[in-house]
Amino acid sequence: MTDPFLLSMALIVFLSIAGLSVGLAMMCGSFLYLIMKGYDPSIASEQLLQGLYNGYTLLAIPLFILAADIMNIGSLADRLLRFCQALVGRFRGGLGHVNVVSSVIFSGMSGSAVADAVGMGKIIIGLMTRDGKYTASYAAAITAATATIGPIIPPSIPMVLYALVSDQSVGFLFAAGLAPGLLMALVMAVMNYIIARKRGFPTDEAVPMSELPRITMQAFPALMLPVILLGGIYSGIVTPTEAAAVAAAYALTISVILYRSVSFRAFWETLSSGARSAGSIGVLIAGSITFNYVITREDVPNALATWLGSMDLGPTGFLVMVNILILLLGCVLEGGAILLIVVPILIPAVQAMGIDLIHFGVIAVVNSMLGLITPPYGLLLFITANITKQPLGAIVRDIWPFILALLFALGIITFIPDFVLFLPRLLGYQG
Template sequence: MFDPFVWALALIALLSLFGYSIGISMLVGSIVFLAGRGFDTSIASETLLQGLFNSYTLLSIPLFILAADIMNAGSLADRLLRFSQAVVGRFRGGLGHVNVFSSLIFSGMSGSAIADAVGMGRIIINMMTRNGQYSPSYAAAITAASATIGPIIPPSIPMVLYALVSDTSIGYLFAAGILPGLLMGLVLMAMNAFIATRRNFPRDESVALRDIPVTTFRAVPALLLPVILLGGIYGGIMTPTEAAAVAAFYALAVSVVVYRSVSAGQFFTTLLNSARSTASVGVLIAGALAFNYVITRQDVPASLAGFIQQFDLSPIGFLLVMNLLLLVLGCVLEGGAILLIIVPIFVPTAQALGIDLLHFGVVVVVNTMIGLVTPPYGLLLFVVANITRQPVGAIVRELTPFLIALLGALAFITFVPDFVLFVPRLLGYRG
């Protein structure tokens, strides 16, 4: 029997297996569904155009991508690493701590795990492996693990996507990610300290105390970006989308005027790279918008909610099931696809169970970030493997302790919603 929905799902899976982007696959599957049901296939294009052009929120994505690319093209990453080394580099396993600490800082600027790994990661990996103090696979592992913090601490491109499908406040979502992001950084640094002690990693050359003020002063223009962004958003001066524009302009001004590290040619290349990244995300969003229409017509959320209610799950039980599901899906699906396709199906159920959507959003985003470092298809694994020329298997072995630490942080975030909601409530959240 011909079921258009089943055929659409099968076609999406088949096209994905043959290497087509998930966005294109969803568009094709949606058109097949509409044609099979006798609907006008132009509904697919109308739905995605309305979704793309009527969402002011989505404008922030290309701007945050551009800001991150400009920072990677200039010397901001290098100066931030020197500052991080001055702060935490004096301890045993110090460059590992620098790796995590610099990710915490950079995450307040880029909102992208890939941007963190490609920009800061490339520099810190070279620092860690230069004198043979750390193996390339260990440097790659801790770089991949620390890059997951990027989209948790604001700004965050995945949180913008979650806000799109859940209709929650981006400003409060950003605030909800601050403490969980710091917790992830803390557990990764603790694990690095534990491993450094067991393996007797050397103490790295520390920055002299008299040099710290100079190093800090040189990094101040870059360090001010998170302050400007968060201060502007939570001070009511600008929306998150406007803040993204300010971030891109500020990164360009600092790189060109203050640090003088970006030439006209580099800026043009940066624009091209940002356009390619934006187009890739745009196709994914377009496909998800069209396929979400299919899911709605098929009444999948209501059917799934009814199925889950049969098991009489408590809110914590539901979150545990979601964690398991998202961690498994993260092994085979890209995070953006999970946020745009899978999560909207479960949002109504979470609401019905009384789960705060800010808390649910942070749990979901943390899961998708952990998915970036889980084999076989963790995207960050391939990014750092390409940088270090190490086998993915060797990186995964070194990554396992850090993955356990991140799962521990995820468990705490899941079971203690007040921890996630503490900062949003300070800013007036009443959900």
């Protein structure tokens, strides 16, 4: 007789390849398993309710999505880009550096790689390709690559998802992502400079230093959002969930009242698109909670931990293997699916190896974000290809140097835990 677990896995893979969302595919596979095992299918609903009962931190996800969408429809993105141009546009490959710096700043507001690529990406790609300064494929490639910073520098939607499956502090995870995010920005800026010199990309028109204070003041309300957000979390004034609500309210307030750049129609469309995005993530979470029950019933995590223990890999060898595994899965799976399906299976082995769960969380999230720019799935590749109307192959050719730079950063993040954990420890983390 066919094994119910293998059959449920096969159904999930088949439905996902056929175009059904991964969340719904996991639900279908889970129901098939329950029926074949003779369990009451209502167990799936029970597991779902229990999984969400204490998951109030998940409320941060739709609120961060809303905050990012509001910033994209207002003039915040334009003001931030002008500030970045004044800051780094004068260097070789200037608009490439603007792309990197703007992603760093925007990542402190949105927590989403897709929001960064769709919002700031559209504007910066237009600037880079104007008058043929940069090739459209290169503009698309660096925009996709820098967007991966969004979920690493806090706030971060993937970090919230990891906190759900690992029972770790969202605040400490946010803190742990700051240094790795800045490292990713640094290696991409260096790579952009090397490519710009090799291919003769121009510097941007230098903004007079006398103009910098005025440009900074115009962008100042937007620049204050990360300060308010993270300051509120680490001072203990607000929880990460409450901080997400503050971010959305602040973005709406300065866009409507201060900048007067958001119409009611645009706001309504933002609410609608935000609800759709949050809904798709909700379906993924629901499917993963249901499928995690199946995985638990089959004792997959303990079996994996025992198997890995028998291989005598040690913590370093284990992390190398995990990096390879998640990078390969990222080529065909969406990052959220990896964090909600694959990572929970690995956590018992991580604990058995004595690896810090906050450190491991950052490794897992960075790996998952790299999957957004690796073919053939690479969601950010498709987004930037759609913006620039460039063939996917041309973008892939230009993005490989940035993937190599990010792999170098991933190596530092993986093998130097103190680099990731020093800031959380300053804030009181005992790990």
